[in-house]
Amino acid sequence: MNLSIALAALWGIAANVLAMIPSKDNHWTRAYILIAVGIPILGYVTLQNGPWIGLIVMAAGISVLRWPVIYLGRWVRRLVR
Numbered sequence: 001m002n003l004s005i006a007l008a009a010l011w012g013i014a015a016n017v018l019a020m021i022p023s024k025d026n027h028w029t030r031a032y033i034l035i036a037v038g039i040p041i042l043g044y045v046t047l048q049n050g051p052w053i054g055l056i057v058m059a060a061g062i063s064v065l066r067w068p069v070i071y072l073g074r075w076v077r078r079l080v081r
Contacts, residue, residue: 004041004045004047004049008045008057012060031065031067034064035068042054042057
């Protein structure tokens with residue numbers, strides 16, 4: 001297992017642990033931090049392992065951070081209309 005996959009796995013574990021801890025702002029600040037840390041890790045995974053593994057890791061990240069992605073989709077849909 002190379003370093004990029006290990007970092008992605010640690011990111012996933014950290015995301016799940018952070019989701020279990022209660023939050024007053026519905027976990028939005030934690031989601032922003034996870035996004036800021038996850039994007040470079042995703043780029044690193046894609047660089048080392050290729051685009052297909054990068055897409056798999058991106059799908060895993062989207063499944064963890066689904067609400068920011070849903071709100072982004074709604075925002076883009078409003079802009080297009």
